[in-house]
Amino acid sequence: MLEQHGKPQLEGGSDIAVNLDSIGDKLRAVYAGYLETHESLPDDFKERLNNFYSTLNAYQNKAKQGGTITAADLEAYQKYGEELILELQRLSDYAFLA
Incomplete structure (x- = not known):
């Protein structure tokens, strides 16, 4: 069973929202550090990053x-x-x- 107490859960009782936020937070922190020394990301990486956050938003909404x-x-x-x-x-x- 994946749901307990009305909150979406994973096997073992992990709260999905906590797991999703943790992933996004780690990436945001590394990205913020990157932007301290760079003006922008390469276009192909930017696209993959956007896909990552689109999926994150879809999972959070679900x-x-x-x-x-x-x-x-x-x-x-x-x-x-x-x-x-x-x-x-x-x-x-x-x-x-470089």
């Missing part, structure tokens, strides 16, 4: 409406967010060295 998000979907989304964070850190390091 969770608010009492829908369920599978643990597998959330895990894939978290992995994608972590990949974006690592790539953004590499872009930042590369530009710093």
